[in-house]
Amino acid sequence: MALDIVILAAGQGKRMNSALPKVLHPLAGKSLVRHVVDAARSLNPGRIVVIYGHGGEAVREALVAPDINFAKQEPQLGTGHAVMQAVPLLTNPGPDDLTLVLYGDVPLTRAESLKALVDAAAGGKLAILTVDLPDATGYGRIVRGTSGVSGSRGAIERIVEHKDASEAERAIREVNTGIMAVPTQALAGWLGRLSNSNAQGEYYLTDIVAMAVAEGVAVTSAQPSAEWETLGVNSKVQLAELERIHQRNIAQVLLEQGVTLMDPARIDVRGLLSAGRDVTIDVGCVFEGDVVLGNDIYIGPNCFLRNVRVRAGTRVEAFSHLDEAEVGAHCRIGPYARLRPGAQLDEHVHIGNFVEVKKSTIGAGSKANHLAYVGDSEVGQKVNIGAGTITCNYDGVNKSKTIIGDGAFIGSDATLVAPVTIGAGAYIGAGSTITKEAPAGKLTITRAKQTTVENWKPKAKKKD
Numbered sequence: 001m002a003l004d005i006v007i008l009a010a011g012q013g014k015r016m017n018s019a020l021p022k023v024l025h026p027l028a029g030k031s032l033v034r035h036v037v038d039a040a041r042s043l044n045p046g047r048i049v050v051i052y053g054h055g056g057e058a059v060r061e062a063l064v065a066p067d068i069n070f071a072k073q074e075p076q077l078g079t080g081h082a083v084m085q086a087v088p089l090l091t092n093p094g095p096d097d098l099t100l101v102l103y104g105d106v107p108l109t110r111a112e113s114l115k116a117l118v119d120a121a122a123g124g125k126l127a128i129l130t131v132d133l134p135d136a137t138g139y140g141r142i143v144r145g146t147s148g149v150s151g152s153r154g155a156i157e158r159i160v161e162h163k164d165a166s167e168a169e170r171a172i173r174e175v176n177t178g179i180m181a182v183p184t185q186a187l188a189g190w191l192g193r194l195s196n197s198n199a200q201g202e203y204y205l206t207d208i209v210a211m212a213v214a215e216g217v218a219v220t221s222a223q224p225s226a227e228w229e230t231l232g233v234n235s236k237v238q239l240a241e242l243e244r245i246h247q248r249n250i251a252q253v254l255l256e257q258g259v260t261l262m263d264p265a266r267i268d269v270r271g272l273l274s275a276g277r278d279v280t281i282d283v284g285c286v287f288e289g290d291v292v293l294g295n296d297i298y299i300g301p302n303c304f305l306r307n308v309r310v311r312a313g314t315r316v317e318a319f320s321h322l323d324e325a326e327v328g329a330h331c332r333i334g335p336y337a338r339l340r341p342g343a344q345l346d347e348h349v350h351i352g353n354f355v356e357v358k359k360s361t362i363g364a365g366s367k368a369n370h371l372a373y374v375g376d377s378e379v380g381q382k383v384n385i386g387a388g389t390i391t392c393n394y395d396g397v398n399k400s401k402t403i404i405g406d407g408a409f410i411g412s413d414a415t416l417v418a419p420v421t422i423g424a425g426a427y428i429g430a431g432s433t434i435t436k437e438a439p440a441g442k443l444t445i446t447r448a449k450q451t452t453v454e455n456w457k458p459k460a461k462k463k464d
């Protein structure tokens with residue numbers, strides 16, 4: 001059986017009040033339609049076709065990939081018309097082949113639910129993902145015949161859109177989520193016979209259900225395990241609601257894995273967070289991209305970590321910002337530390353408050369506890385970098401390197417003008433500006449001698 005997937009993403013999303021096409025708005029750091037594409041890919045389909053609309057070039061640009069086909073729908077005459085645009089791009093169908101229709105603005109459907117729907121359609125059936133809602137206003141209703149068996153649902157006869165439904169039909173709680181798996185061979189014929197004589201003057205994809213029934217094609221349904229899997233985004237309000245649902249789900253998984261979250265409602269994961277044993281995360285932390293935390297790690301409140309690896313036993317204290325950095329075992333970072341791209345810390349390193357490290361390796365046991373900038377540097381082991389130390393790595397044109405040998409002691413407020421080398425075990429006097437190599441094991445100091453002016457008097461203040 002071959003499976004093709006059509007993702008409808010031509011809707012304008014006026015209610016988002018944004019220049020960005022609706023399906024490109026991010027949820028957990030990833031566009032809505034990207035969530036849908038990722039779920040689609042996990043089903044190993046033959047073809048994926050994304051239907052985009054007027055002003056949707058950005059959608060195409062954002063998704064361009066060898067396994068994704070695009071079709072433009074202009075004007076937008078309804079969901080049936082949208083799927084019609086995909087038909088020429090579908091695999092030449094065999095009798096059991098299916099086309100799965102997904103919505104680009106319904107981001108949280110689990111792959112398991114989609115698999116269950118595809119399984120339900122096996123053998124040439126049409127399968128609809130349905131859900132029972134306490135308030136079904138606005139949705140297409142699933143109209144079923146009477147069931148012979150009490151308590152079981154009757155056979156599906158058709159779908160009626162809310163605007164076309166009678167009072168009795170509007171009382172139906174079972175709704176069309178919009179997601180359906182359709183026998184590909186029959187699809188083109190059914191779409192070709194759609195009419196737009198209905199309340200909205202649109203070509204409804206949902207009208208193919210009655211056609212299938214009339215032709216004796218079995219119509220069946222599957223239900224997702226949670227209602228949120230079927231929720232769509234039409235406004236910023238709904239986007240924010242889905243973000244919270246998604247974050248709650250991620251937090252739940254982390255808790256089940258044994259991570260301690262001081263408040264599961266106050267963590268945001270926008271990517272993949274993997275954590276070892278005995279990891280504690282305090283409130284207000286944001287994780288982006290791939291973050292890997294080893295065992296026995298503490299992340300204090302209000303930290304930001306993007307594409308970071310932290311090894312076992314390290315503490316990251318409050319308000320630290322770590323971006324594209326690697327932190328070794330048993331380090332102490334922060335509070336208020338900033339690790340920028342290319343910061344690589346060996347074990348037992350201390351990076352304290354208002355210390356910024358960029359594109360630098362810091363050897364085991366080295367410390368920069370307060371107020372320093374370390375950029376484009378190779379720092380050896382057990383180096384002590386005093387408060388206020390700056391590596392002057394940039395001359396306005398080029399970046400240059402600072403090399404600091406093992407055991408060096410850099411006094412407070414030293415200015416190391418790169419390219420420059422500080423030898424192993426060297427001492428740099430506080431306040432020095434170092435422009436030449438400082439030899440190993442010696443004290444180098446560039447301060448002017450302190451003088452006191454004996455006969456100095458303060459100037460008389462002007463009277464006003």
Ligand code: UD1
Binds near residue numbers: 073077080081140
């Ligand atoms: C549709 C279903 C309805 C279902 C509901 C679930 C139809 C006729 N109705 O209604 O049964 O309960 O979804 O949310 O199918 N789109 C296009 N091109 C178009 C029209 C829509 O690409 O011409 C896309 C939209 O961007 C959206 C999806 O299709 O992703 C659904 O469109 P929408 O207008 O929201 O459909 P509803 O009227 O809500």
Ligand code: CA
Binds near residue numbers: 232
């Ligand atoms: Ca909708």
